[in-house]
Amino acid sequence: MTVATASAQIGKAASEATDAAKHKIDQKRAESEAEKSGPVGKAVNNVKSGYHKKQSERSADKAKKAIKNAG
Template sequence: MLTPLVDVVTEPRAVAADKAARQALQPSGSSNQYPENPMKKILFALAASLTVLAATAQVGKAASEATDAAKHKIDEKRADSEAKKSGPVGKAVNNVKSGYHKNRSQNSADKAKKALKDPV
């Protein structure tokens, strides 16, 4: 035999409805007695997304600087190679180019390291 959820004989319908409404309004499994504020959830989600965007930008900047360092390193090696093949004037010019690209490569590598260390 099935047992009813509300004993209709002992409780009138109005009392049963009132009791059911109070139970529905009570938070189930929540220790907080007040309903959660949706604005707090939105602000938390916004803060989390901004943090992710900032970290992505930081890694992106470091990657860009590392790419620049690699390009300058390639240009430095190319200038060294051309200096070996050329005459005295060409050697001077290509040695200057090589020195420039070496300095730029080192500078870009330092910027890449700094971009990863510094908070955005």
């Protein structure tokens, strides 16, 4: 593997890690809003929280794979 390819994989991993962190923040924000909301708001924010949790996990997995591919 060339240095350029490894560098690209590291860049991709960093990007995915950033996405994972952003989704984690959005997940926590939705959970906080759910606690403050009425029944409908709770349902909506719980769905948002679940979505961001899955996206965070997906991005973290992609980052791990990119790091493996760089090595």
